[in-house]
Amino acid sequence: MQQQVVDTRNDTVTETVTVREAVFRLLREFGMTSVFGNPGSTELPMFMDFPEDFRYVLGLQECVVVAMADGHAQATHNAAFINLHSAAGVGHAMGNIFTAYRNQTPLVITAGQQARSILPFEPFLGSTQAAELPRPYVKWSVEPARAEDVPLAIARAYYIAMTPPRGPVLVSIPSDDWAVRTLPVAARQVSRALRPDPETLAAIANALDAARAPAIVVGAAVDRDGAWAEAVELAERHQARVYVAPMSGRCSFPEDHPLWAGFLPAMRERIVERLAGHDLVFALGAPAFTYHVEGNGPHLPEGAALVQMTDDPQVAAWAPTGTAAICSIRLGLVDLLAQSAPPQRPAPPTHVRPGRVAEPPAGERLSVDWVLQTLSDVRPRDSIVVEEAPSARSTMHGHLPIFASETFYTMASGGLGWSLPAAVGVALGKPGTRVIALIGDGSAMYAIQALWSAVRLGLPIMVVILNNRRYAALHEFARIFGYRHDDPVPGTDLPDLDFVGLAAAQGMRGLRVDRAEALRPALMEGLQSSGPLLIEVEVR
Structure with a gap:
């Protein structure tokens, strides 16, 4: 039987749908028609009358589910949708939720929860403080106060996951929410790409133009934001050697390019050694810097300055020194290329790759x-x-x-x-x-x-x-x-x-x-x- 209510958001009469129908409509509009999951009892109500145009991608353990979704999201440039089991299922997944957070991969994670009607009785498979369990390694986490609010929560989760710095979010959904009737939620267009402010960008452009021997340290955000070609153009314009940031999860510069200078180690003293001779370091889509072991001394070679372009305000906040622009990497580079006009510089020495190795002798283990x-x-x-x-x-x-x-x-x-x-x-x-x-x-x-x-x-x-x-x-x-x-x-x-x-x-x-x-x-x-x-x- 159809039910209608007055939508107080615009004073119109709107047909209600079940939470299940509203969520699948919304996911379809967001282009998330693959559901990565490992099913449990608290999730079964979600999948009644599973839509024919959706695909369930089964992983045999929750850590597998999250990593498959992470790879899919990075490959498609859109958030991936995940359905996990309550409590222990989220616990199993936490290792790769942490990795998705560090990878800045947009994931919309739903987790089953026991029925609202029995939550006061500490039920079997109930998740105590379900929204707190995945923190601090999600950008946002919630268990909606009412079943009717689940579609709005998933919409909000999607927009948060897709806003740079991107990352995973989690919505805990009690099992008896899916059949409740609610108002449908339509997908909205939300702008997420931020341009740098002109004053900061001008400071970075002037520093690059004035440098004697600039170095660019590229991180995963360059490739993530589709700024590969712009990074190459900037390096070529400035004849800047390009290093890869420590522990980078993507390749952001062609490793056969004459300006490619190799990988920085995750050690403070070694980074300073590698960057010696450069008077300006431009951390592009990368922290400055990721360390793996305790170190001492300066973060940069003597006489070198740091400028940074990042899509992550936290990275800009904890950088030990330098001027930082917080923006889309691609849009920031487009604007920077429009401003920067350096003098002619000689090409720096090319990075020497290791020589070819000989085939192992017969009977010897392979190197x-x-x-x-x-x-x-x-x-x-x-x-x-x-x-x-x-x-x-x-x-x-x-x-x-x-x-x-x-x-x-x-x-x-x-x-x-x-x-x-x-x-x-x-x-x-x-x-x-x-x-x-x-x-x-x-x-x-x-x-x-x-x-x-x-x-x-x-x-x-x-x-x-x-x-x-x-x-x-x-x-x-x-x-x-x-x-x-x-x-x-x-x-x-x-x-x-x-x-x-x-x-x-x-x-x-x-x-x-x-x-x-x-x-x-x-x-x-x-x-x-x-x-x-x-x-x-x-x-x-």
Whole structure:
């Protein structure tokens, strides 16, 4: 039976709909017709009469669900919609919610909640203070006071998630809300791109023009905001060397460009060493700077000044020094290019990449640098690499260059278990594109269930597992705390993991490579496969 009420927002008579109908209408208007989830009892009422034009993307654990949605959101430039189970389900997801927060990925997360009618009785599966559970790693979190307010809450969540700095939001929804009748909510057009104020921009332009040897440090926000071409144009105009910010989750400058200068380490003293000789540092879409270990001394080389362009007010606030413009990176660069007119400068020295490595002798375990060099040789330039192999990261910087916008993704949080399921989401969001998931053996085990989702979705993903049989990154990092090279590090050995067997158990074909002559044919097969293929590479 149809029901009508007077809409006090505009004094018109409007037909009411169920909360379920209102939410799916709204999601359709927002372009979010994929629901990433792992169902539980408190979510079942949402999916009655599930719309035929929607797709449910099943992950076998909540951390997998969030990372798949994160990859999809980054690939499509739109927020992804997630449905999690109450309490424990959100808890399972928190690791990758934290990563989405650090990645600045827009996610609209709904979490089931027990029925309002029994919440006073501390029911089984009830979430106590549901809106507080995911904080501080969501931009906004709410459990609406009334069932009728759920569609408005989801609309608000979407606008907040999509406003820079983008990020995840959460709406907790009691299970008996979905059948309540309410007014429909229409999607609105909300402008989100902010231009820099002219005065600050002029100061940055003047500093760049006056610099003797400027350096640009690019971060993930350049690629996220579609400002790749503008960043290249700015660097070329100023003959500025371009460094990659520490722990950047995207590639924001072509690594075969003559002005590309390599990656900055996450250590204060080392950053100062690398930037020596520059009198101006322009942090572009990046913090200044991300550190991983305690450091001492100045944040910049002696005599160098800092200017910054960021879409994140918090990043501008905690920067230790310098002038900062808070704005859309792309719009800020467009305006900066219209103002900046530097004098002719000589081209700086080009960055020297590591030389090619020789093929390992027969019978010897493969080296990571040779494996990545071979992968670089055979992969298409526009293929997408989604990486989570911490111990191979520095080697990848030397032997697996990235050339194009939106062809590299990794987690900016340091939390493992993101990249394998994120590769599934990226492949889902960019149909027909070849996706390479480059994963360490330790990282893979945090979210190995993602293989099942890749198989069910039939995605063209090549999963390359670098199996060194330990948490190798911890062995390297231990030296910072005084461990000697041969000191044991407890809890870091990972013997006897069979990734080909794990893949087969989830329906995915796998190959094991432990000889040099077998690597290239295996990689070529993976790059040409119409569906997912796992390649386990034994490395030393």
